[in-house]
Structures are given as C-alpha cells and as structure tokens.
Amino acid sequence: MSKGKILLVGFGPGAKEHMSGRAIEAINEADVVIGYTTYIKLVEDQLEGKVVIKKGMTEEIDRCIEAYEQAQEGKVVALISSGDIGVYGMAGPTFEVLLKSGWTPDSDINVEVIPGSTALSACASLVGAPLTHDFCSISLSDLLTPWPVISRRLEAAARSDFVVALYNPKSGRRTGQIVEAQRILLQHRKPETPVAIVKSAYREAQNIQIVRLDEMKDCKIGMLTTVLVGNSSTFLEQGLMITPRGYANKYSSITGDIKEGEKRGRSLTMGLDGWQECAREYMQAALTQDKKPSLRDVMAYFDMPLGQVLTAIASASEEDPSGEYKAVPVKSDLLQLIQEDAAEWGKIRTVVRNTAGAITELMLNASDFKLRGEWLNIENEHFHLHIHWHKVASAWMLERGDSLRSVHFADDKGDSVFNISLLKTDGEFTAAVLSHYEQIWQRQVNAAESD
Numbered sequence: 464m465s466k467g468k469i470l471l472v473g474f475g476p477g478a479k480e481h482m483s484g485r486a487i488e489a490i491n492e493a494d495v496v497i498g499y500t501t502y503i504k505l506v507e508d509q510l511e512g513k514v515v516i517k518k519g520m521t522e523e524i525d526r527c528i529e530a531y532e533q534a535q536e537g538k539v540v541a542l543i544s545s546g547d548i549g550v551y552g553m554a555g556p557t558f559e560v561l562l563k564s565g566w567t568p569d570s571d572i573n574v575e576v577i578p579g580s581t582a583l584s585a586c587a588s589l590v591g592a593p594l595t596h597d598f599c600s601i602s603l604s605d606l607l608t609p610w611p612v613i614s615r616r617l618e619a620a621a622r623s624d625f626v627v628a629l630y631n632p633k634s635g636r637r638t639g640q641i642v643e644a645q646r647i648l649l650q651h652r653k654p655e656t657p658v659a660i661v662k663s664a665y666r667e668a669q670n671i672q673i674v675r676l677d678e679m680k681d682c683k684i685g686m687l688t689t690v691l692v693g694n695s696s697t698f699l700e701q702g703l704m705i706t707p708r709g710y711a712n713k714y715s716s717i718t719g720d721i722k723e724g725e726k727r728g729r730s731l732t733m734g735l736d737g738w739q740e741c742a743r744e745y746m747q748a749a750l751t752q753d754k755k756p757s758l759r760d761v762m763a764y765f766d767m768p769l770g771q772v773l774t775a776i777a778s779a780s781e782e783d784p785s786g787e788y789k790a791v792p793v794k795s796d797l798l799q800l801i802q803e804d805a806a807e808w809g810k811i812r813t814v815v816r817n818t819a820g821a822i823t824e825l826m827l828n829a830s831d832f833k834l835r836g837e838w839l840n841i842e843n844e845h846f847h848l849h850i851h852w853h854k855v856a857s858a859w860m861l862e863r864g865d866s867l868r869s870v871h872f873a874d875d876k877g878d879s880v881f882n883i884s885l886l887k888t889d890g891e892f893t894a895a896v897l898s899h900y901e902q903i904w905q906r907q908v909n910a911a912e913s914d
C-alpha cells in the first residue's frame with residue numbers, strides 16, 4: 464500500500480486569489496478533503512472527483528480521527544481550515560490525536576502544515592495598516608478556555624498597549640464576552656480608540672465597520688467577525704486605521720531629518736540602554752522648571768516599576784545627576800537593616816500601599832517590627848501591620864534634597880512592598896539620626912564598590 468499523507472491546509476480568508484499556491488496545489492493533490500461544511504463550500508470548485516467529508520462545527524476531533532484513518536489507508540488527505548490552520552485551527556488537535564495514537568514524524572504517514580493568511584492580517588488589509596506595531600490576538604471563545612484566563616489576557620494586552628485582534632468575538636449564545644472585553648479594554652484605552660469590525664473578509668458577505676472603542680459592544684458582531692482594537696497611537700485618517708511604526712520617535716517627520724540624539728540603525732535614546740539616562744534627565748530638568756516630581760510621578764511617566772526607577776537613580780553620577788534624588792541599592796542584610804539599623808532612627812514613617820491605591824501610613828518605631836515566620840509584623844492595641852517579608856527581594860536607600868531620607872523595599876518584580884522614612888522634628892532631621900542614616904548609606908556604597 465502506498466504511503467498516506469495528511470495535508471493540513473490553511474486556505475486564507477476565503478477568496479481564491481488569497482489562497483497560497485501551495486494550498487491550491489495541496490487540495491488538488493488530495494484524494495480526500497475533510498472540512499467544516501462552510502469551508503468545503505469555499506473551495507467547492509476544486510473538489511471534483513474527490514471524496515469530500517463534511518463535518519459540523521463541534522466535530523473537530525472527528526475530523527482529525529477521520530483524516531488519520533484515511534491516511535492509514537494510504538490516501539492523501541487534505542484537512543482544510545480557513546485562514547491559517549495553525550491559528551485557532553485544526554493543526555493543533557490533529558497533532559494531538561496523531562501523537563496520542565503513537566504516530567511520530569518519522570512514521571509512514573507524512574504530515575505537512577500549509578500556512579495561510581490568518582483573519583487578523585486579512586481583516587487588517589481591508590482597513591489600512593492597524594497591525595504595523597506590536598499586536599496580539601485573543602479569542603473570546605470560552606467554550607474551551609476559562610473566562611478568568613481570557614480576562615487576564617485582555618487585561619495584560621490592554622495594559623501593555625498591544626493592538627488587539629479579537630477572534631470569535633460573539634455568537635448566538637456568547638453575547639456577553641464582547642461587552643466584558645470592552646469594559647476591560649476601556650480601563651486602559653481611551654473611549655475614542657479606533658476599532659475595526661470586519662465581517663467575512665474577502666467573502667461575499669464582507670462588511671466593515673470602523674467605530675470607537677466605547678461603541679464596540681453595540682455594533683453588529685457575529686461568528687465570522689474579527690475585531691481589531693487600536694493601541695494608544697493608532698489613528699484614523701481618510702477612513703484608514705493606521706498604527707504608526709514608530710518613526711516619529713526617531714525622525715522629525717516621516718521623511719524628515721533624524722531627531723537630535725538619535726542614530727540611524729541604533730536603539731532609541733529611550734531604548735534598553737538609554738531610558739534610564741532619559742529618566743535622570745527628566746528628574747534633572749524638573750529642577751529648572753521648579754517642579755518636584757515624586758517617585759510615583761517618575762514611575763507613572765516612564766511606566767516603569769519602582770525598582771527600575773530606583774536603579775536609574777542609583778546609576779546617577781556627577782555629570783549625569785537625577786535632580787534632587789540620590790539612591791543606593793542595599794547590599795547589607797535587609798532584615799538587619801529594618802530590625803537593627805532602622806531601630807536607631809526613633810519614630811519612622813512606614814508607608815504601605817495596596818494595588819487599588821489605598822495607602823497605610825504609620826508613625827512607629829522600627830524596633831517594633833517582629834519577624835513571625837514569613838511575616839514582618841507590628842502589632843499593638845491600635846493596629847496590626849503584617850508585611851509579607853518573603854516577598855521582599857531588594858531595597859534601596861533614597862534621599863531627595865533636604866526633604867527625604869527613606870528605604871524602599873521591593874519584590875522580585877521591582878514593585879514596592881513598603882517603605883520607611885525618617886521623620887523631621889521642627890522641620891529638621893535629628894542630627895544623630897541623620898548621621899546614623901548616612902553611616903548605613905556609606906556602608907551600602909562601600910559594599911557596592913567592593914562588588
């Protein structure tokens with residue numbers, strides 16, 4: 464018996480001219496074509512003389528098993544899928560079925576995956592160039608994926624300013640998912656963010672709506688729709704939805720001169736190596752503008768966690784200062800610093816923030832901190848403060864002109880766990896306390912130098 468073959472064919476959005484040459488060839492080569500009823504209709508003109516097996520929407524695993532069985536009989540089987548067969552398509556389940564059945568890539572049955580243009584690129588091509596910068600796709604189908612997973616992905620994509628392509632946005636039964644997606648996206652995007660709703664791209668029933676994000680949920684959206692949600696720089700002009708490639712960061716206009724400080728073919732001044740210098744410049748420039756950006760202002764401006772901003776401050780030098788800020792990473796034992804060193808500082812201010820923005824500010828003695836298992840606790844008749852000490856991964860000492868002497872404790876992501884700062888009496892730090900703080904600071908500087 465001749466060897467069987469499984470061709471996993473992505474035939475693109477639907478129109479013949481958007482099928483790849485290899486996809487056409489593969490369907491021609493097949494003895495048997497298996498697919499969802501709607502997909503079979505889309506390639507009907509290529510099916511003469513072939514065994515055609517149509518399956519319903521919910522019979523996906525049946526389609527894979529059928530393909531394997533036919534290939535075991537020596538047939539060339541084309542399993543077809545719209546778009547790219549590897550994108551929310553049949554390639555994954557087919558390999559899963561094959562591997563479970565003991566098939567290996569070296570076995571008699573050859574498997575070829577034939578890529579196609581996926582819905583997001585097909586839909587994008589019809590509305591301009593919305594995917595020219597970082598983007599991601601999220602399927603809103605909760606048939607096989609728990610909603611908390613989808614919701615977390617939407618939140619992460621929205622927060623990270625990705626252009627988002629929403630697959631499977633809505634069906635007869637699944638109508639609430641797009642409403643919830645809009646709610647989550649609006650927490651991080653402007654209401655006027657451009658959104659393209661493309662139905663049946665490159666098929667007879669093609670329909671395009673360009674709307675604002677806050678209008679999305681009320682639009683006509685169905686099973687054959689892909690929704691493209693712009694990011695913070697996506698704009699609409701002449702009916703086209705464009706996400707800039709980022710040239711404006713480097714050039715004064717798209718065809719213009721390179722901006723001062725930038726270099727062709729090199730990372731931006733705000734690139735990996737340069738952004739910390741920009742952060743210091745920002746803090747330094749604030750001095751001349753008589754502004755006093757707080758640490759949180761700097762974090763918000765650069766959208767970077769506390770640990771990264773403190774690292775930028777700690778890397779300052781005389782030629783490249785950070786405005787009023789100076790910092791040094793704590794190299795000594797962190798528990799010793801809080802329980803022994805800071806205990807010399809008398810009353811200190813301890814600040815703990817929760818992620819929703821509530822701030823706890825306590826005036827207390829560091830000597831009151833007691834480690835109980837994983838927790839650094841302060842308990843008295845008025846309050847119980849429990850700091851999850853195992854979360855603390857690093858600390859920085861920070862000073863700001865004459866106004867601030869503090870220590871910031873961060874977790875392994877660089878997010879703040881808590882901070883303590885010296886208190887002033889009659890507008891001044893106590894000389895002995897200040898001198899002790901400076902000794903501890905010098906200990907960190909010496910340790911950093913001998914590293």
Ligand SMILES: C[S@@+](CC[C@H](N)C(=O)[O-])C[C@H]1O[C@@H](n2cnc3c(N)ncnc32)[C@H](O)[C@@H]1O
Nearest residue numbers: 546547550552581582630631663664686688689
């Ligand atoms: C199961 S996924 C299949 C995706 C497909 N494998 C691909 O790569 O495009 C089905 C979803 O793809 C999107 N889709 C597929 N073809 C489309 C088309 N021609 N126009 C718009 N959206 C399409 C819709 O979001 C639909 O709900």
